[in-house]
Amino acid sequence: MVPHQVFISTRGGSWTMSRISKDGYPWDMIFHTRFKSMLQDVLPRIVVKWMRNQQMNRWFSHENYALEPQNKNLMKESIVNDELPSHILRGAIKVKSKVRELTETSAIFEDGTVEEDIDVIVFATGYTPSFPFLEDSLVKVENNMVSLFKYMFPPHHEKPTLACIGLIQPLGSIFPTVELQARWATRVFKGE
Template identity: 50%
Template sequence: MFKQVYLSTGRGCWVMSRVFDQGYPWDICYDTRFQTLSRNKLPTSTALWLSEKKINEWFNHAHYGLQLRDSNHQEPFVNDELPSRIICGYVVVKPMLTEFTETSAIFDDGSIEENIDVVVFATGYNYSFPFLDNSIIKVDDNVNLYKSVFPKNLEKATLGVIGLIQPIGAIMTVLEMQARWITRVFKGKTV
């Protein structure tokens, strides 16, 4: 059992509940034709402002120390329990971590937390395809795939990548559709 959990974030993060307007799942409310049309037609700054306003209806991220510190769009963290864990004191939000000592952590604001036993780094990941030649799939900041599936550098579609996307909503249905499309392309039934 942990005595105290510290959550250190340098940029902040959007935390969303699975339950959205009128008790519906958030992806069903957010991913409608009307919502998508309005997000695509409005200026980016206005669309981001509206999204931020809606996300902050559940709880104000600034009150919890989770307000985003830059204006870049960031994928939300879907978790129903984090705000209540912060309120109860089970999780303490800290600013960016700057240094570790043998048993303590030093944060950007100068605060030091002693007797740290376990550290979990959840800093993201890098894409890599070490089993493929760089001429097939070049990995830099993003992976250049046609419709997020087929490498553009191949003359014929003989390789498909499944799941290298971040959809709004459930990923399993998107993976299934990608797999169906890839099999149809491989069979020559579609392009």
Template identity: 35%
Template sequence: MKQVCIIGAGATGITAVKAMKEQGISFDCYEKGSDIGGNWRFNNDNGLSSIYRSLHINTNRNVMAFSDFPMPDDYPMFPHHSHIIRYFEAYVAHFGLRENIIFKTAVTNVSKNSDNTYTVTLDNGQVLSYQYVIVANGHHWKPRFAEFKGNFTGEVLHSHQYKGIEQVQNKNVLVVGMGNSAVDIACEAARLCTGKVVISSRSGAYIIPNWIWSKPFDNLTTPFSTKLPLWLQRKILDLVLRLARGKQEDYGVPRPKHPLLSEHPTLSQDLLNLAGRGLIGFKPNIREFEGKTVVFEDGSKQEFDLIVYATGYKISFPFLKQYDAFDVEESNSIRLYKRVIHPDFEHLFFLALIQPLGAIMPLAEIQAKWVAKIIKGECPLPSKEEMLRSIDEDAQKLAQRYKQSPRHTLQVDFYPYKESIEKEMKKTARG
């Protein structure tokens, strides 16, 4: 019996493979598709990728890279998804990981045994036993739709299904939501100038430019800045944004009523310019549909050919459906110690089940290193009571800062979270 089963060979799964291999831990890694990369492989044959043709990352290449494998210097600062998948392929080749991945094989069921081991069933009918299971199946693949009164008779799709400009060309488009994908798609449609483009949002968003004063915006965040009181972080960010691009409402983009840093930021270098040219309009939340006519909460009406729901994703673990603890598709809230371990399932680990203010890959990497140390017996876990207390404290902090929404259940700050895992590793290593 091998020690570990890793589910998924996307950006998170491959760093888990590397961590296990470096620690001499025996494992199998199963990937539903025919290649590595997960969400970052355009038109991935595993059917789960949300990448669209024009997508560029919103975190800069230096921040996003794994700690021991920098992105090439000739990459643009905000690379295209084709650069990212080549980077992951190079990472896998450099560390010799491909031979450790079993492709075209999906995990269909994971069951906990009385001795804390796990029985894993594959889609080819095989049933295997493992001491530990690492879940790296991602959380941007099962679309979440908003529901409204009435019936829209035009075309409907989720941003997960959006792949390119041909889907919005010559159409009046309503984009529901104001996160990164929503704004990207709206900007792409607006550049075509072939129809009206409108964004509908319940609460709006603060628009953060990718670049400020010739520097990538995310370079402004440091371990020191994240330790400042939240009210001071908000004051500083508001001042920086005003100096860099003025008031977003002067471009026609409504200013949200909630304070800065109380929701995941929306990054765009283009939205304000396109809105200022009248190419993108804004509406409040939808009240109801009347055929192709959309009635908004302010009483206004407008007709559209296409609605794109950029309303996020559900956390889903179809291979754990027999356990209530992991039936979280509606709430998007899962109670995990340090966002990795459920107190009742200590040999089951979840990686990259976070939404950081910053890049996710380095955090998945350090999570994987921590898990490897736990498996090796170098980092004993705290008691169940301590884990539950920590989970409650984290949930309370989250509720105080962010508005109540399935979108914000996974939020973490990059540096404080990274430091918390590093601290955990050091603390337990000393015993």
């Protein structure tokens, strides 16, 4: 079944970027460099914020697509999607304001608009990490943050026999980070 119309509603907007950046390189190879990290440490905060906004709007103007984050300076996780802007442009996806209310078959948005005959709603609101299968004192979660030594090992565990892999938000692809975590965990488990 092909949907008649898809809507996207965001509470505060979101930076959207292409996987491909300058000269066809992956965006993280261009966006996260030692030089740019050094600039962030040296330059005044206002200049760094301006540079980030310029970088994020290089592919397309987020304001034109109603995706501009309300707090532009908060660098939360971006959406990496090559197709979203073109789908919005051709009308396959319509950007809506924050959902105010849901009824049995419709959505009412903060701007007063109503969309009827909604078949499916997908909530992408994030997640809360929890470990109900472990003792409460082993892995602590406070304010949606997991307290782990080097983002992997429970600090209060007597022996290093448990590692949590992938509970990290890297700058770029998570897979290389997870692979390095797995390699390190196996070396720790082997006593190396």
